[in-house]
Amino acid sequence: MTSPTPAPSSARVRIVASSQSWVEGEAVRQLEAVARLPGMRLAVGLPDIHPGKGAPVGAALASEGFLYPFLVGNDIGCGMGLWDVELAARKAKLERWAAKLNLDGPWEGNAEAFLADQGVEPAGFELALGTVGGGNHFAELQRVDSVHDAEVFASLGLREDRVLMLIHSGSRGLGEATLRTHVDKHGAGGLPEDSDDARRYLKRHDHAVAWGRANRALIAQRMMDGIGSTGRRVLDVCHNSVISREVDGCTCWLHRKGAAPSDQGPVVIPGSRGALSYLVLPVGEGSASAHSLAHGAGRKWNRTHARERMRERFTAESLTRTSFKSHVICEDRDLLFEEAPPAYKPIDRVVTDLVEAGLVRVVATLAPVLTYKTRGGARD
Template sequence: MKVKIMKNNKLWMEDNAIRQLESIADFKGVESIVGLPDLHMGKQPVGCTICTQQFIYPFLIGNDIGCGVTLYETQEKIRKIKVERLVRKLENTGIYGKYSIGGGNHFIELTAIDKVYNQDLANQLGIDTKKAYLLIHSGSRAIGESIYREYASLEGLEEASERFNSYIEEHDKAIAYARDNRNHLADIFTQMANIKSDNRIVIDCIHNYLEMVDGKYYHRKGSISSLSHTYAIIAGTRGSSSYIVKTIPRNDELYSVSHGCGRKIMRSECKGKLQSKYKRDELKRTSLGSYVISKDKALLYEEATEAYKRIDDVIETLLQYKCIEIIATLKPMVTYKC
C-alpha cells in the first residue's frame, strides 16, 4: 500500500487529513507515505513522512525547516523553585531580536520528570528526577519562511538539478540555525528566570526536514526519524505530559515517530468552540496545576488542551506499532509563549 495510516479504533483521526495525504501519492517520484498518529491538516499534511526518489518537494517540508524539540537539564532543584513568584516575574517579559520562540505551538517550558518507566535508559540519559528541565519547541523562524517562499513549488525539484542543490544547501543552513536558536533561547530564558543552568542537552530532535537515506528522500513534516534519533521527545499539550522515548527503527513506518499530539480543532475555530467553556484567564492555569504565560489572548484558546488529540492515545498507537519504548514522562510547571 502506497499510503499507510497509523491508527486504531481509539485514536481520533481526521478524514480530511487522510485525504490530503492521499492526494500527494501521485506526485512524481513518490514511493510511499506514512501518516503518523498525530496526523492533521495544514497548508501541507502535518504528522507524516513522504518517501520519494529522484524528486523532492520543499512544499511538503513547509516553512519551519529544522523545527524541533530540545530537552535541557538545569542545575536547579525543583523544590527550590517558587513557581508563582517565577510566573509573576515572567509575565511582563518577552524574548525579541535575532532569537525568538515564534508563534503557534512553539514554547519554552520549565518542566519536571513525572514518572520513570525505564530506569536503565533514564540513567543512560543522565536523568535526575530532583532537577528541573527546560523543554524548547522552536524552529528556523524567518530564515525557514524565506526558503519556503523561494522553493515551495508543487512541481518538485529534480535530483542533482541546480535548484535541488541550492535548496539542500539552504535547508541545511536552516537546520543549523534552528538548533542555534533553541540553544540561545535556553540561555536567555534561564538568565531571565534566574535559574541555575549550564543547559546540558539531554535530547535534541528535529521533525521538519528532508532526510536522505540510501538514495531516497524522506520528507518529514512533524515526523521524528528513528534512524537519526535514538531518543526523542513527543510533546504533549500545555496541560498534559510530554514523553521521553527510545525510538525503534521500523521500515514499514518509514523509520518515523510522532512529534506531538496533533491538532483536533482548527485554530480559526478554537475561540468560538471554547470561549463558552472557559474564560480566558482560566486557560492560564492547566488541570495539572501548571501555568501558561502568553500575551496573545487568542493563542490561549488555540493552544488549549482540548484543541489537540490526547497524547496518551498517540503514545498508545506508537506502542501498538512497536515504534517506541517509553523512558519517562515530563510534567509542565510553566509554559512560556512570549
C-alpha cells in the same frame, strides 16, 4: 496497526494509528494526494496526523529522484530540544518566574558570536534568534512525573528530582524566506534531485536546520538565565526537514512534516500544554514508519474552531493554569484559545499507538511546571 492503505499510484500509504485514535478524513485525503506526486514511494501518517496547508502534518514522505520543499513547509528546522536544568524541582519559584520571564524581544547579547560558537553562519534574521515564535511553539519547564525505564533514564544523565526544560521552536523567518524563494519560482512543484535549484534549496534548507537548532539553544540559555540556573542539552531533534536516506531499500528523499526521527536516539513527544510529555526510546527497525514517529499530540480542531469553541467554555484567565497547577505565560488571547488543551488529541492515545505498533517504549513522563508562549502577541 500499520496496515497498507490503497493509493492511486505506486506509492504505498500507511496510517500508524488505532481505531481509537482521532484521524480526520481530510488528513488522509491529503496524504493520499501527496502519494500521487511524481517519484513518491512511501507516505506514512503518524498517530498525530492532521490536515495542513496542502499536505498533512504528522507525516513522513519518501520520494525517489525528486524532492518537494512544500512538504517540509515554511518552518524548516522546527524541532524540540530537552535540557537538564541544575535545579531541584522542589525549589521551583513559579510566581516569581512567571512574572519575570520575557523572551519576546531581541536577545541583548552578540547573536553572530553565539552562532559562531554553534558553527552556524548568520542568516540576516538574527533579531529573532533566541525567540520562541507563535503557533504551537513554546519553552516549558517540567518535572519528572514517572520513570518507566530507569536504566535508559539514568543513561541520559537524568535525575527524578530535577527540573527539565523542553524547547519547541524553529528557524523563525529564515525558513519562511527559504520556502518563499522556492515557491516564487516553482509553486508547489518538486525539484529533480540533480538540478541546480535542488542544490540551492538544500544548501538553504541545511542552513535553516542548523539555525533552528541554534535558536533552541539560545532560547534555553535565556530561560535558564531568567530563572538563575544553568543546564545541559540532553537531546535535540528536527521535525520539519528533508534528508537523503535509505527507505525500504531505496535511496530516497525523506520529508518529515511534523514528524520526529526514530533513528537518532530518544525523543520527547509532548501533549498539549496542559498534558504530560513522553520521553520515549525508538525500538525496532523503523522502515514501516519511514524511520519516523509522532512529534506531538496533533491538533483535533483547527485554530478557528478552537477559538470559537474555547471562548464558549473558558475564560482566558482560566487557561493560564492547568490541571497540573502549572502556569502558562501567553498574553495573546487568540493564541491562548487556539492552544487550549482540548484543541489537541489525547497524547496518551498517540503514544499508546506507537507502543502497540512496536515503534517505541516509554522511558518517562514529564509534567508541565511553567510554559512560556508569548508576552506580547508574537505570531508566526
